[in-house]
Amino acid sequence: MLFLIVFHIIVSLSWTGVCGWNGSPGYKDAPTKKTDVGGSCPPGFQWNIVDQRCEDIDECGDDTHTCDQFQNCINTLDGYECRCKPGFELDSSAESCVDIDECALNQHFCSNGQQCLNLPGSFSCIPDVTTTTTQSPSEDNGSSEYNPEPAFDCDDGYKRHEGHCVDIDECRDGTHACDDYQDCVNTLGGHKCRCKHGFELDSSSGSCVDIDECRDGTHTCDDHTDCVNTLGGHECQCTLGFELDPASESCVDIDECRNGTYVCDDHTDCVNTLGGYECQCMDGFELDSSSGSCVDIDECRDGTHACGYRQDCVNTLGGHECRCKLGFDLDPASGLCVDIDECRNGTYVCDDHTDCVNTLGGYECQCMDGFELDSSSGSCVDIDECRDGTYVCGYRQDCVNTLGGHECRCKLGFELDPASGLCVDIDECRDGTHACDDHTDCVNTYGGHKCRCKHGFELDSSSGSCVDIDECRDGTHACDDHTDCVNTLGGHECRCKLGFELDPASGLCVDIDECETGEAPCAYSSDAGSVCKNTRGSYFCYHIDCPPGYKLDAKQRCVRKRSGCQLRRWQCSQQPDLYCHKFFTFVANASLPFGKVDFYTMPRPSELWIALFTKVNYELRVVSVQASPGVQPADLSCFKKRVLFNGCVVSLRCSLPGPQVVELELTRSIVGSTRLARSTVVRLFVIISQY
Incomplete structure (x- = not known):
């Protein structure tokens, strides 16, 4: 009992720092290896070298108890008890067992003619010499003296009745030593304590412990129910997707499609399944493996x-x-x-020198007499003397075809000199006849000129004009990840992105801490559960809401109230002692030089009794992922836990895109020999910024 009291005191005083610290193991609070575990058993226990654990000492069996001759030794977990033997009772003033005087208390069964003689722990009936009867002559029946019944003693577990020793039924009269988890079975001269239904004998402690039918497979639950262990038995509760049918008293499937509790997209049909439902794509749609949604089939x-x-x-x-x-x-x-006959209905388009001829699915324009088909354009054209070489023109002249003939004109970039009759060069840049616009520089050439694009412009091959170079689009700008490129005519500007501001000293855009400036709605909140975390280019607001039965402390932990649990005592013991909240920010697509980064460490429990008598388990799971549209959500494969000396380190293994928020839950369970001792839950919020 003293050990259990000390145990509870240690548990109540050992919660400081159970939420762990941020960082990598090896920098602080590194666990040490304990080698001498053989001499650390609490009082009433001894070290078992074979099983490598502490086991109870049977003081009654090895005769190390301090019970006297009037007491029976009863072994207990971590000690023993001294109980008064039958025929003795506890004297509270002397704190010892004293004899019960059955004769004085009239608790004997001596008959008339017998005298009660008190003995240590019992009594005896002897003849009463003071009641010898002498008969008068008138009453003489042949006997001269009354013969009393001889005195005798019964063995332990028996009592005298009508001159005989009969068995004492300790089970009926309540003098047995069986506890609440045992049934008393009377035997001749004693009794036995057998474990009740639903309990079994623990060989190490010698007491009856609950049988976990759910764990050993002796339960009666079927495939549609979950087994929940109870003290001395178990319950079968309907699994998720099933409900109890009062008529058949069995768990039947819930038709989510019929009762409207399903959640399916607009392009899907709900199909009920055993224990759930499926969202199947409608006709004309198919499942997109990348997005997980139904998309239109392009037949x-x-x-x-x-x-x-x-x-x-x-x-x-x-x-x-x-x-x-x-x-x-x-x-x-x-x-x-x-x-469609386009020639008949007049919807054709042909040149003046062609005739319309209808064809299947269209029409053709055929050349009239005196014209020929231009193979390049497919239209009917005049015979070009300039092209077939039948023209006569001088140097620096171009042949210009006309309908039915041709003309000789100065080439482009030349003009006729009336004095010489020759074609001379025209300086278009000087006389202003050039075709260069504001985005080009004019350079005269022999027979023409060139328009060279000014700085910040480039030639558009399709239009032949200089167009502005969009440095923002082609990637030739000088803007970094924290700025937005804004194209201007002949150049560009770099403007700070939303969530960034210009630093006059460096000329760079730096992140705005909205939590510090108060721009975030959750900044400077008086609510203890309000959390504001700055991210690159934005911020993250979160409110900690404790579950029922918990209250928020100054360290933003949800601590279980002493009287907060309204469930059964066993169910209350399965709830975590507290919930902790940790927040971590990472930039999008962060580089992982070694393939991972350790970002959180939950230290090992510091109490010695945990290392000796319990087992520490850690479980990591994803609670939720909030990813922006088009961002691939993270899953549990991107995170890894590893246990080091009863502590646990959580690592990031993927370079994640943003923005998205991944909520993880790390549960530390301390399990004793037969049941859960306690647990702690840490909520890890991994915040990936957009940039």
């Missing part, structure tokens, strides 16, 4: 449409349409696409 692209050879397939949401190709029209009578 026109994958060739699953039913359009004919005179039709064009046009994709629609969830289906497609078949429309007549250009040059065809739908015939309402036959439902087929038929040819």
Whole structure:
């Protein structure tokens, strides 16, 4: 009992620092290795070299107890008890067992003619010599003296009754030593204590302990129920996706599709399954493995449409349409696409020197007499004497074809000199006849000029003009990750992105700490549960809401109230003692030189009794992921836990895109020999910034 009191005192005083510290192991609070564990057992226990654990000392069995001859030694966990033997009772003033005087208390069964003689722990009935009867002559029946019953003693576990020794039923009269988890079975001269149904004997402690039917597989729960162990038995609760049917008293499947509790996208149908449901894509949609959502099937692209050879397939949401190709029209009578005669209905476009000839799905323009087809343009053109070499023109002159003939004109960039009759160069840059605009510089050349693009401009090959160079788009700007490039005519500007501001000293854009400046709505909040964390280019606001039965302390921890649990005592013991909250910020796509970065360490429990008598387990899981549209959400594979000397280190293993917030839950459970001793939950918020 003293050990249990000390144990509870140690637990109540050992919660300082259970939430751990931020950083890598090896920098501080590095665990030390304990080698001498054989001499650390508490009082009432001794070290078992074979099993390598502390086991109870049986003081009654090895005769190391201090009970006297009037007491029975009863072994207990971590000690023993001295109980008065039958026929003795505890004298509270002397704190010792004294004899019960059955004769004085009239608790004997001596008959008339017998005298009660008190003995240590018992009594005896002897003949009463003072009641010898002498009969008168008138009453003489042949006997001259009364013969009393001889005195005798019964063995332990028996009592005298009507001159005989009969068995004492300790189970019925309540003198047995069985506890609440045992059934008393009477035997001749004694009794036995057997474990009640739902309990079994613990060989190490000698007491009856609860049987966990859920763990050893002796429960009666079926595939649709979860086994929950109770003291002396177990309960079968319906698993997720099932509910109790009062008529059959069995767990039946919940039809989420029928009762409307399903959550499916607009392009999916709910299909009920055993214990849940599935969201299956509607007809005309298919599952996109990258986004996990149903997207439209493009029947026109994958060739699953039913359009004919005179039709064009046009994709629609969830289906497609078949429309007549250009040059065809739908015939309402036959439902087929038929040819349009453009020559007859006047919808053709032909030159003046061509005739329209209808074809299937279109028409042709054929040259009239005196014209020929231009193979490059496909149109009917006049015979070009300049092209076929039948013209006669001088040097620096161009042949200009005319309808039915040609002319000789000074080449472009030259003009006729009336004095000499020759074509001379024109300086377009000097006389202002050049075609250069404000974005170009004019450079005269022989027979023409060139327009060279000014700085910040480039030649557009399609239009032949100088257009502004968009340095922001082609990546030739000088803006960094913290600035937005804004294109200007002939140049660009670098403006700080939202969440950044210009540092006049360095000329660089630096991050704005919205939590420090008060721009964040959660900054400077008087609410103890309000958390503000600055990120690169933004901020993160969070409010800590403690679960029912917990209260928030000054260190932003949710601590369980002493009277906060309204459940059963066993269920209350399964709840964590406290919830801690830790926040970590990382830049998007951060470099991991060694493939990982350790960002949180939960130290080992500092109490010696935990290392000796318990086992420390750690469990890491993802609670939620909030990722912006288009950002790949992180999963548990990007995080790793490793246990070092009963402590736990959590590492980031992926270079994550942002922005997104990953909420992890690290649970430390301290498990004793038969049940959970206590647990602590740490909520880890990994905040990935946008930049």
